[in-house]
Amino acid sequence: MASTRFIKDRGLTARMTLVMFLLGALFVGLIAILMAAAGSAGYGGLIPIIGIVGLGIAWFQWYNSDTVALKAMGARVVTPQQAPELHAMIDRLCAMADMPKPRVAVSDTDLPNAFATGRSPERSAICVTRGLMRRLSTEELEGVLAHELSHVAHRDVLVMTLASSAGIVASMLTSGARYGVIFGGNRRDNNNGAPFWLVVLVVSLVTYAVSFFLTRMLSRYRELCADRSAAFLTQKPSALASALTKITGEIATIPNRDLRAAQSMNAFFITPAISGMSFKTLTSTHPSLEQRLQQLAEVATALGRPMDGGPGALGDGSVGPLR
Numbered sequence: 267m268a269s270t271r272f273i274k275d276r277g278l279t280a281r282m283t284l285v286m287f288l289l290g291a292l293f294v295g296l297i298a299i300l301m302a303a304a305g306s307a308g309y310g311g312l313i314p315i316i317g318i319v320g321l322g323i324a325w326f327q328w329y330n331s332d333t334v335a336l337k338a339m340g341a342r343v344v345t346p347q348q349a350p351e352l353h354a355m356i357d358r359l360c361a362m363a364d365m366p367k368p369r370v371a372v373s374d375t376d377l378p379n380a381f382a383t384g385r386s387p388e389r390s391a392i393c394v395t396r397g398l399m400r401r402l403s404t405e406e407l408e409g410v411l412a413h414e415l416s417h418v419a420h421r422d423v424l425v426m427t428l429a430s431s432a433g434i435v436a437s438m439l440t441s442g443a444r445y446g447v448i449f450g451g452n453r454r455d456n457n458n459g460a461p462f463w464l465v466v467l468v469v470s471l472v473t474y475a476v477s478f479f480l481t482r483m484l485s486r487y488r489e490l491c492a493d494r495s496a497a498f499l500t501q502k503p504s505a506l507a508s509a510l511t512k513i514t515g516e517i518a519t520i521p522n523r524d525l526r527a528a529q530s531m532n533a534f535f536i537t538p539a540i541s542g543m544s545f546k547t548l549t550s551t552h553p554s555l556e557q558r559l560q561q562l563a564e565v566a567t568a569l570g571r572p573m574d575g576g577p578g579a580l581g582d583g584s585v586g587p588l589r
Contacts (some may be wrong), residue, residue, distance in 0.1 A: 271364045272419050272495040282491070285484045286429060289477060293432035296473045300439070303465045320435030328427035332369075332391045335383035341373040341393045353400070356392060362499055365419050367567050368392045378402075378513050382414035383423055390418045402509055409506030410513075412496035420495075421490050429484050433477035438468035478549075485551040493558055494565060503562040505572045510562075514555050 297317050323495050325333070336343075346353040353370055362369045368382070368390035376397040384390030399407065417423070493510075496502035559573075566573045 271362065271499070272416050273498040279491075282425075282487045283483055285480055285487070289429050289432055289480050289484075292473060292476055292480070295436065296432060296436060296439075299469055300466060300556055303462060303469075316438055317435055320438050321431060323438075324427050324431045324434050327413070328385050328424060328484055331423050331427070332384040332389060335381065336371055336391060336393060339375065339381075339393060339395075339441035341371040341374040343369050343371045343391070351404075352394070355404070355408055356411055356415075359408065359415055359499070363412075363415060363419060365415065366390075368418055372396065372399075376400075380410050380414055382417040384418065385423060386421065386490050390423075391416070398513070401512055403505075405500075405502055405505040406512065408510035409496055409500055409502060410509050411497050413492045413506065416492040416499075417467070417488070420488070420491065422492075425488065426481070426485065426578065429481045433474055433481060434468040436474035437478060439466055440474060449473075482549055483549055486553045489552050490558065490561055493561060497565040498569075501569060501571070503566040503569065503571065507559050507562045507573060510555060 273562060297314070301314065344352070349372065350372065352372075356367060356370055366387050368384065368387070369392070371391050371393040373393055373395045375395050377395055378396055378397040378401050380392070380394040382392050392411065394407070394411070398410070402410065494505065497506055498505070563573050
């Protein structure tokens, strides 16, 4: 993790470390089992190649994460002259957190959301939507930006890229195994065991399923960590709580067509672009709103600042239009 003033949560860090260890063990186990099966079936050199290709894909996604994410949202990088208030807010938060300032981008969508991306704190970007700036007060927007800066400081893009490696390789193996079962499924290993491609298909499917749930668990932990870090940095947990409540409520009013267009970015967003579903599932990338508000209430108590519902009415004190 980068050296910043964001407060550490040892409990969350321990849980995230455990999940990362399990994902690493899953990846090693996948390669070891399939290499053993491949050696018996005469495919000894195939599995390492697929593993290397999968890691290469993960590396490419991480290395170009900022470019890909900004393009996916149709965002443009803005200068201090184009968005002075937004830049001033990020300048202040970066000084408070003692971290490098990321690039600042704005997406023209009315979907109220924000995300952080980039392969390192020095090569990062914070993106907010016009819909978010229109709906939130200055203090609420500050809480959201602090949340996203915490993701940058904790290198969460790198963490989630590493976490997804086992799933990427398992997905590639699953796709290849389907063709193998169809076109070469009658080939068995030297011990007359199950066909090699059938073994690959079963093992990779199980690995992908376990990786799917573990990465989403890790994603929920990182969101809670970012909420907590932002609340302590700004000393205004009620402002972030108010922002989360507004964003979640406003997303329910966005047309389904716009929500579908943004769903590929849900893992990056501060709240998922999904309407009318419960977040209390193992498949969610984010904790439930209730869980996040409960944690922010605990932070408020620790700071001696009881939750008061957040500052301002909808749109009160919002950041001005871009130039």
